[in-house]
Amino acid sequence: MAIPVETFYLNPDGQGTLQAQIQQMIAAGILSGRFRVGEKLPSSRKLARHLGVSRITVTLAYTELLANDYLVSRGRSGYFVSENAPIPPTYDPPAATEDNVDWSRALARSFTGGDTPRKPADWHSFRFPFIYGQADPTLFDHANWRLCALRALGQRDFASMTGDYYDEDDPLLVEFIARNTLPRRGITARPTEILITLGAQNALWLTAQILLNRRRKAAIEDPCYYSLRDLLMQARCPLTPVAVDADGLPPAAIPDDTDVIFTTPSHQSPTTATMPLDRRRALLDRAREIDALIIEDDYEFEMAFLGAPSPALKSLDRDGRVIYIGSFSKSLFPGLRLGYLVGSEAFIREARALRASVLRHPPGHIQRTAAYFLSLGHYDAQIRRMASVLHRRRRTIEKAIEEHGLTVAGRGVYGGSSLWMQAPPGSDTARLAEILRERSVLIEPGAPFFAGEDRPTHFYRLGYSSIPSSRIPEGIHRIAQALAS
Template sequence: MGISVDTFFLNPQAQGTLQAQIQQMIAEGILSGRFHVGEKLPSSRKLAAHLGVSRITVTLAYTELLANDYLTSRGRSGYYVSDNAPVPPRYTPLRRGAETVDWDRAIARRFTLGDWLDKPADWRDHRYPFIYGQTDPTLFDHANWRRCAVRALGQKDFASLTADYLDRDDPLLIEFIARHTLPRRGIHARPEEILITLGAQNALWLTSRVLLDRSRKAAIEDPCYYALRELLVQSRCRLAPVPVDGDGLPPEAVPGDTDVIFTTPSHQSPTTATMPRARRQALLDRAEEIDAMIVEDDYEFELSFLGAPSPALKSIDRDGRVIYVGSFSKSLFPGLRLGYLVGSEPFIREARALRSMVLRHPPGHIQRTAAYFLSLGHYDAQIRRMSATLLQRRQALEAAIAAHGLTIAGRGVYGGSSLWMRAPEGVDTADLARRLQDRGVLIERGAPFFAGPERPGNFYRLGYSSIPTERIAPGIEHIARAIDESA
């Protein structure tokens, strides 16, 4: 029996080449059980005419499916579903009754109680996305990333693609970080002092698990990155939120019984304050005085388009007290999920062992692709391109804010990709964000960044990494109008 040509249609919203779409269409038909073993497919000429594509496109799709044993060719008769094609599972679904599990009792620890920011999955569909931490596809070097990915798939790199690294990392990526990235921050480290992580958040999690337990105290900035605070709450250590000022974390306010200090000195999250050199030294002196470790999250140093950033806190650390966290999420793209930890060898040894128990290592192919992209100069070219665009957007944003009388509560000295804003007293930015979203404007409410029950509700964050320059002024006008309505 032949499969009707009317069974096939192309989805105009589908991704990939026409050949890939046709292959997927046929493979899904076989895997779902709609197409059976021995059934004949339409001729390439008939299917091409039906779909409105070239005959060679259909022929190439059939040839690829033939090579993968989904189809078989019978001389001049045509293509048929192969006897060796994957067979869909045959089973009778179990009839389920009402669940009797008491999940309140069964769940030992809860991870859903924190106040997290919700970033809409359809943020690209909003006309004015002042959303932080997302990537503008017009600024990303798709072509060279694709070339690096293809190169990493080659026979020469077969081991990096398929091998289990156990607890090790890609040596090319480690070498680039050690010889290129870290020296730009004034940091010198041996390969044994570097660990690749699944982004900065994974690095912070590993650090908290190695350095903290119930008996120890962690000092965090207030406000701070909300995911870090929730992560430390789950570690069950004692928390000491320390209010930041215009220069970041004040060292003298760190409690004397602190074991670990978490800080973002180059670009405080979320206020964007930059810690001066003198205060950095004072923080190191304070940590030495109370015998505390420091975890430095340097998440956005690459986006310093207003001037060269200050050397990292780690660069002036003389006794191995600072653990450095870096990430490629902001400078490449957040979905990459590649970051790194830099610290003394005994610490990295324990973090490596913990990582190997949880996820072994980040995927080898991703590490090798990133290593090629970095080492071939594509990364530096992308940073220069991003910096020029972000500078234009920052200037347009500040001009629009000034024109509408809005208040900037914090701006990065060297650049960055966001501004920390303060609305008038009495304006609830959670409600403001909801109303603006209906008008196609996305902002981030500020309350989740603060600790404690009495959190100010009138702060918000404006990211400008993903919004085109020409839409910034109209978007700010919407925000100003909505704030006036609230006030």
């Protein structure tokens, strides 16, 4: 790889001769890790023209660096960074200027902090990753995804890759969602009632921005998806956590002055409880009674391998007060960042305008690739393959849990990809997670899912979407050992 000549510039306040300054500039690039072993430097003629100096000055600088083993000459090919050059392992550039800004006063709002934990980026290097929401590369159809991506790159689809949709979406993807995905949940929607988002997180953010402010009140499940709680805290709306039970969110516990209700009825996050049909109808009645809107996050409905899932809350809605959120992150892969909002046309119109002002639309090429993958049947084949594998893993993990006497606090009626676990009272699963990391086991502590200061510390979540069945028994054995000790 050649180093672009534009990378080089002389410091107007530089000291010493031009030759010395050029030597120092190149050596500093090598020592900082910006210039790597084997990379080619610009020719002396090109660099001299770029810097506005004589060619002999650059040649002398290169010769000196050659003598000091920073560079190596390869015949007529030019100068390259030497293998013997003292290069640091990573590139960590120094601060360009001194930061004299008082950011505690300059920042109008803060978005750091909150409850959302950072999952380890190297989770795949752990032997027993009971971590939720990560894709198993062995289950993904790479070959057909690649073919769909190549098709989307073709001349016929050039406009979808390069065009600016402004506030619109790929019509093929919207049509597939309307004709195939939503009917599986009993939902009928027109294209004008569907909006593609950058995953469910983006859909939740758009919804909160449109429906909530400091005067409008929201009710959330407790425990709940921690990123949702952080997002609503940033919206600065009054927030009421409502404790869930074995059937999910209890409608009678929702305060009378609630404006927006957030719920995960199919797989309650994180307990995985499935809301029965009678309670779903009761929740709709309660929302009608207090004139509230319902945000239904149906994040994992495709993972129903134990039986057909219950109808979506949106499919039972006759007032237009349910806004439905779906995502392809769990069924395809998290890095895809494609989800969708379904709601009344008036709401989707506002969501579309807000999305356009922030990011226009999700990349057209990604939308078209997903549309081909879905419409050509590859998606359905993948769902069937994942369901079969997850079913086997579910049987394996439940058997191992029973053998080691661990306690399951919640399991999805129709499947899912995680179990909500309960350690003995008084346990600190955050500390447990630290101990297990040293034993190559990853679990998720449960405290961040709960609201308030006095949070229970003895819950934890075990995901099984990323760990092969053959490793599950040993992983559970290590968890049981750590709890016992």
